[in-house]
Amino acid sequence: MRECHREIARWMEPLGAHVRVDAAGNFRGVYPAASQNAPRLLIGSHLDTVPNAGAYDGILGVVLAVALLEELQGRKLPFGIEVVGFSEEEGVRFGAPFIGSRALVGRLDEELLEVQDAQGVSVRKVIEKFGLNPAEIPQAEAENDTLGYLEFHIEQGPVLEKLNQPLAAVEAIAGQSRIEFTFLGRANHAGTTPMHLRCDTIAGAAEWIGNVERTAQGVPGLVATVGKIEAKPGAANVIAAEARLTLDVRHGSDDIRTRAVGDLIRQAQEIAARRGLSVRESTLLSQRAVAMDPFLTAQIEQAIIKTGCKPHRMVSGAGHDAMILAEKVPAAMIFLRTPGGTSHDPAESVAVEDVEKAIECGLHLLDQLASSPEFQKRINRA
Ligand SMILES: [Zn+2]
Numbered sequence: 001m002r003e004c005h006r007e008i009a010r011w012m013e014p015l016g017a018h019v020r021v022d023a024a025g026n027f028r029g030v031y032p033a034a035s036q037n038a039p040r041l042l043i044g045s046h047l048d049t050v051p052n053a054g055a056y057d058g059i060l061g062v063v064l065a066v067a068l069l070e071e072l073q074g075r076k077l078p079f080g081i082e083v084v085g086f087s088e089e090e091g092v093r094f095g096a097p098f099i100g101s102r103a104l105v106g107r108l109d110e111e112l113l114e115v116q117d118a119q120g121v122s123v124r125k126v127i128e129k130f131g132l133n134p135a136e137i138p139q140a141e142a143e144n145d146t147l148g149y150l151e152f153h154i155e156q157g158p159v160l161e162k163l164n165q166p167l168a169a170v171e172a173i174a175g176q177s178r179i180e181f182t183f184l185g186r187a188n189h190a191g192t193t194p195m196h197l198r199c200d201t202i203a204g205a206a207e208w209i210g211n212v213e214r215t216a217q218g219v220p221g222l223v224a225t226v227g228k229i230e231a232k233p234g235a236a237n238v239i240a241a242e243a244r245l246t247l248d249v250r251h252g253s254d255d256i257r258t259r260a261v262g263d264l265i266r267q268a269q270e271i272a273a274r275r276g277l278s279v280r281e282s283t284l285l286s287q288r289a290v291a292m293d294p295f296l297t298a299q300i301e302q303a304i305i306k307t308g309c310k311p312h313r314m315v316s317g318a319g320h321d322a323m324i325l326a327e328k329v330p331a332a333m334i335f336l337r338t339p340g341g342t343s344h345d346p347a348e349s350v351a352v353e354d355v356e357k358a359i360e361c362g363l364h365l366l367d368q369l370a371s372s373p374e375f376q377k378r379i380n381r382a
Contacts, residue, residue, distance in 0.1 A: 001025065001087065002130075004047055008066065008085060015069050017083070022140035023132045024103030027062075027085035031069050034076035039145035039382035041369070042329070043068065043362075044084030045153055046100065046321055050092055054348020058089060060336070061152040064355070068362045077370045079147055079379055086321050093117045093126075101321040103140040105328040142328055145382045147375070148296055149325040150365075151333045152358055154350055156318055158341030166354040167361055168312040169300040170333035173323040174223075174250040175289035177261045181205075181268055185277045187233060187241035199276045201243035202231050207275075211267045212247065215260060222260055223317060224249045246284075252315035254289050289315075290323045293330030295374060300334055303364035307357050330378075334358065 005027050009019045012029040019029040027047065030040065045061025065083040084104070091097030094115045102108045113124040113134060127134050142149075160168055185199035209226050216224035225248045231240040247264065251257040265281055272279040301311035314335065322331040336358055339349045369375045 001047065005085070008062065008083075011066050012069070012083065015066075016074070017069065021132065022103065023127065023134060023136035024100050024108050024140045025087035025127065025130060025132060026100045026103065026140060027083070029066075029083040031072075031081040031083070032076065033080040034078055038079050039147050039379055040080035040082045040143065041147045042082045042084050042142065042149040042325070043151070044082075044086065044149070044321070045151050046086040046089030048086075048088050048090055048092070048100075050090050050344050052344075052346060054343060054345055056154050056348055056350050057156065057343055058086075058153070060154060060350060060355070064152040064358055064362065067359050068366065071359060071363055072366075077366060078376070079369070081366075082146075084149075089321055094123055096123075097319065098321060098324045099123060101324040103137055104142040105324055106138070106141050107324075107327075108137050108140070142325070146329045147378055147382055148293060148330040148332065149322060150296070150362075151320060151322045151325075151331070152362070153320060153333060153335060154343060154348070155314075155335040155338045156341070156343035157338065159314060160312065160335060160337035161339065161341060163310075163312055165310050165312050166337045166351070166357045167304050167307070167309055168314045168335040169297050169304065170292055170316050170322075170335055171297055171313045172252040172292060173290045173316045173319060173326075173333075174252050175254045175257050176285060176287045176319075177247070177249045177257060177283070178285035179247045179249075179261065179265075179281050179283050181208075181245045181247060181279060181281045183208075183243040183245075183268075183272060183277050183279050185241055185275075186239070188239045190237040190239055193239060198239055199241075200239050201277055202240045204271050204275045204277045204279075205229065205243040205245055208264075208268050208271050209245070211271075212264055215264060215267075216249075219251075219256060219260060221253075221315060222249070222251050222256060224260065224264070250317050252289050257289070287319075290326050292322065292326065292332045296330055296332035299365055299368050299372070300332055300361070303361045303368060304334075306364040307360045309357060309361075334361065 043065040046058035086100035088099035183201040185201040
């Protein structure tokens with residue numbers, strides 16, 4: 001990460017940017033505005049990644065931000081641009097995602113600093129070992145003059161490829177429910193127990209899983225996944241007494257998501273009752289959907305049109321730093337088509353032409369904002 005910071009600094013300093021690494025380990029590089037004391041627009045993404053990762057998730061958004069500054073060729077705008085390369089977005093080491101971006105909204109708190117990795121080393125210790133001072137984390141918060149946050153990111157899914165479009169404007173980041181279901185029945189001999197006298201939890205769970213898939217297929221934009229199933233006692237010749245499953249449900253609308261979750265819980269109870277089983281559920285995660293800033297999103301659509309592409313709007317099924325930044329500043333995202341929809345894998349890729357379109361779109365966007373009366377109002381307020 002240190003080498004990564006050094007490399008980006010080496011790109012940005014010749015452009016006249018002032019660079020630093022904040023106390024949460026985020027890279028920050030400020031490209032000045034045309035006039036002193038003008039407010040700033042943040043553009044960035046994350047620099048960390050997952051094990052056995054691809055080369056584009058996160059880092060592409062930071063490289064694109066630097067590319068936009070290069071393309072300005074020294075031209076100054078009515079607002080400064082701060083390039084941010086976030087640390088620890090994925091949550092690989094500490095199991096807690098968005099550590100870097102949480103510092104910008106003032107939520108890298110004591111509790112998070114005490115979270116430990118598998119070796120028992122805390123976030124606080126790691127920050128100190130990197131040569132940073134956890135006491136300075138409050139200074140990592142986004143300045144009060146921040147106009148907004150813009151993030152380019154690969155889609156990490158197949159939608160844009162299917163539509164044959166290089167870019168999309170993200171209108172919201174989906175809310176998410178994660179629930180564990182446990183079906184309880186009776187273990188018995190697989191050879192001697194007639195079919196009508198069984199309390200088979202795997203058969204009950206399987207019937208319910210089919211319902212989960214059908215329910216999601218029937219609601220536009222809804223995704224529902226049973227990603228894990230565990231049965232006890234777990235032997236070929238024993239009817240399973242217990243089946244434990246996880247359910248992950250996501251949608252851009254919290255109403256639609258919570259209604260779907262309610263329906264699926266009811267269906268599990270009906271199936272269990274009919275089969276002489278019981279079922280209990282416990283909620284592991286319930287996260288609201290986060291809307292992107294409507295003004296910035298509309299501006300992104302216009303900028304996409306100017307590149308000669310169709311302005312597709314979509315909901316992001318995955319969480320991103322933009323979701324955290326949206327707590328404090330207007331946030332917006334642009335997705336780039338992901339070949340094969342493949343991500344978090346060495347085969348992850350992006351087309352050079354699509355990156356070109358993204359840079360073109362970004363430049364149109366900066367020019368639009370520089371001449372927009374609405375954005376001028378925001379600049380005056382900030
Ligand atoms: Zn990412």
